[in-house]
Amino acid sequence: MKGRIWNRATTADLNRYPPEAVFEAGERNHHVSNTSYPIAHSSVWKPYRVGRPLREQVVSRAFQGVDDLCLYVHIPFCEARCSYCEYTVVGKHEMSETAAYMQRLSGEMAMYRDLLDTRRRTLHGFDIGGGTPSFVEAELIAELLGNVRASFRFGPSCGISIETTPRIAALEGRKLEAYAQAGVERISMGVQVIEPDLLRVLNRSGNGVEHHNRAVENIRRAGFAKFNLDLMYGFAGQSLESWRATVEHAVSLGPEYITLYRMRYKLTRISEQAPRVRLEAVHEQAALAKRLLADAGYQANPGKNTYSRIEGDPGTSDYLTRRVVDGMPYLGLGLGAQTFTHTTIGYNDGAAGKTLTPYASSVEAGRLPIQDLYDLPLTHMMAKMAAVSFYFGEIDRASFHEKFGIALEEAFAEEVDFVLERGLMRYTDRALSLTAEGARRFNGVIALFFAPSVQAYLIDRDPDRADDMTRNLAHCVECRTAGRDETGIRGNDWIRFRLQC
Ligand SMILES: C[S@@+](CC[C@H](N)C(=O)[O-])C[C@H]1O[C@@H](n2cnc3c(N)ncnc32)[C@H](O)[C@@H]1O
Numbered sequence: 001m002k003g004r005i006w007n008r009a010t011t012a013d014l015n016r017y018p019p020e021a022v023f024e025a026g027e028r029n030h031h032v033s034n035t036s037y038p039i040a041h042s043s044v045w046k047p048y049r050v051g052r053p054l055r056e057q058v059v060s061r062a063f064q065g066v067d068d069l070c071l072y073v074h075i076p077f078c079e080a081r082c083s084y085c086e087y088t089v090v091g092k093h094e095m096s097e098t099a100a101y102m103q104r105l106s107g108e109m110a111m112y113r114d115l116l117d118t119r120r121r122t123l124h125g126f127d128i129g130g131g132t133p134s135f136v137e138a139e140l141i142a143e144l145l146g147n148v149r150a151s152f153r154f155g156p157s158c159g160i161s162i163e164t165t166p167r168i169a170a171l172e173g174r175k176l177e178a179y180a181q182a183g184v185e186r187i188s189m190g191v192q193v194i195e196p197d198l199l200r201v202l203n204r205s206g207n208g209v210e211h212h213n214r215a216v217e218n219i220r221r222a223g224f225a226k227f228n229l230d231l232m233y234g235f236a237g238q239s240l241e242s243w244r245a246t247v248e249h250a251v252s253l254g255p256e257y258i259t260l261y262r263m264r265y266k267l268t269r270i271s272e273q274a275p276r277v278r279l280e281a282v283h284e285q286a287a288l289a290k291r292l293l294a295d296a297g298y299q300a301n302p303g304k305n306t307y308s309r310i311e312g313d314p315g316t317s318d319y320l321t322r323r324v325v326d327g328m329p330y331l332g333l334g335l336g337a338q339t340f341t342h343t344t345i346g347y348n349d350g351a352a353g354k355t356l357t358p359y360a361s362s363v364e365a366g367r368l369p370i371q372d373l374y375d376l377p378l379t380h381m382m383a384k385m386a387a388v389s390f391y392f393g394e395i396d397r398a399s400f401h402e403k404f405g406i407a408l409e410e411a412f413a414e415e416v417d418f419v420l421e422r423g424l425m426r427y428t429d430r431a432l433s434l435t436a437e438g439a440r441r442f443n444g445v446i447a448l449f450f451a452p453s454v455q456a457y458l459i460d461r462d463p464d465r466a467d468d469m470t471r472n473l474a475h476c477v478e479c480r481t482a483g484r485d486e487t488g489i490r491g492n493d494w495i496r497f498r499l500q501c
Pocket residue numbers: 078084085086087129130131132133163164165166189190191192230231232261262263264265268
């Protein structure tokens with residue numbers, strides 16, 4: 001905590017709103033009141049944006065005293081773009097740029113090596129995410145790992161995790177062996193759903209069940225003993241029976257961990273479907289999965305998305321675990337990657353546009369490829385840590401105190417009383433944890449820990465009229481020029497939402 005200085009809050013972040021009103025607004029806006037904090041960052045974080053000339057200086061200051069951190073490296077390539085996907089993935093015309101991209105990644109890493117003297121800092125978790133990192137050649141991933149090892153110290157328990165798809169894992173087993181040999185110890189594969197009709201609607205037919213058995217064989221043959229499967233629920237038209245079949249199928253593949261993602265519609269190509277998904281249906285799906293997984297020996301605390309069948313192992317990558325439990329700072333490298341310190345949050349070039357050009361130009365010009373950097377007040381940094389903590393359904397009280405120099409109960413006095421009195425959260429060993437009822441009412445509970453400007457946004461937001469969920473038809477500057485539909489996108493947003501094509 002020593003020496004941390006937070007930016008001053010604007011008046012919008014000094015207001016207080018009654019917990020009842022915030023809780024109700026979070027539940028009403030259940031499609032957006034979730035861990036993707038701060039929901040409306042182009043407006044609520046605008047006052048805290050750091051101008052380009054000051055960025056290096058603010059980044060250096062923010063990393064002062066940060067000896068322990070995690071690393072995230074983003075690989076934005078995929079075989080095809082799934083229509084539900086919210087991540088930074090480049091368009092078809094840039095899919096062949098893998099080697100040049102990996103070269104620029106190493107250029108970005110070299111800039112941080114010089115600026116932050118990263119060789120004297122220790123990593124406690126390292127994720128290679130995407131996109132689909134296994135889309136690129138195995139040699140390029142091995143080179144990346146070598147580069148990271150030469151640029152940072154590795155803590156004794158720093159695990160490395162990577163993501164793949166069923167098709168690649170089934171057809172390119174050699175890549176998996178190369179990862180294991182290079183020291184990657186955890187692998188995560190997206191099954192999402194198994195119903196062929198739904199996979200087709202999601203533009204994911206190429207990753208159907210026909211690949212699953214071979215994929216698992218290859219993963220095990222390569223020696224991975226930490227294997228996670230991702231599943232998704234909350235799709236329009238996804239019946240309870242089809243979801244049951246997906247969960248049962250996932251269990252039959254025998255992974256150590258299964259992570260359940262509730263579909264987040266914001267800024268996806270199928271965002272217009274959100275109003276068709278009722279909260280009660282989502283609750284039924286979550287409850288069914290919990291029962292089926294418990295019967296199969298997979299456990300998770302209320303509100304936690306990753307279920308593990310290994311006692312004492314939370315199932316998440318070390319990168320995510322340290323982020324959630326300790327609020328540990330992390331450096332994000334690559335297109336659109338996010339960086340989090342104790343006082344700042346940054347997004348790399350490409351986070352909005354999802355195209356390689358600005359990122360490539362920055363690295364080639366020797367500039368940190370940062371699109372937006374926010375020097376935040378305490379309220380927002382506390383809210384970000386709390387929001388991320390809800391991946392585990394609880395906020396670690398000691399870590400919160402250590403990070404911010406104030407007890408959770410002091411920072412959120414009324415809110416903590418509110419959740420305790422209503423039985424939504426309770427004290428466990430080190431944490432304030434969701435109860436089963438709190439997990440059901442997650443969208444309301446999480447909003448209680450948001451900063452006032454974000455709470456005000458939710459209180460004012462009418463989910464039936466919100467245009468941030470309905471811009472899927474109007475995709476990019478090219479579409480506008482070609483006279484295609486422009487639903488819901490205004491002004492500069494055109495540039496920000498080029499991604500959708
Ligand atoms: C980086 S992605 C995918 C990794 C890999 N490319 C794949 O498709 O399996 C990590 C996970 O995020 C989840 N995900 C993607 N888009 C999402 C969205 N809009 N809402 C919630 N979860 C999402 C999916 O379960 C996905 O497997």
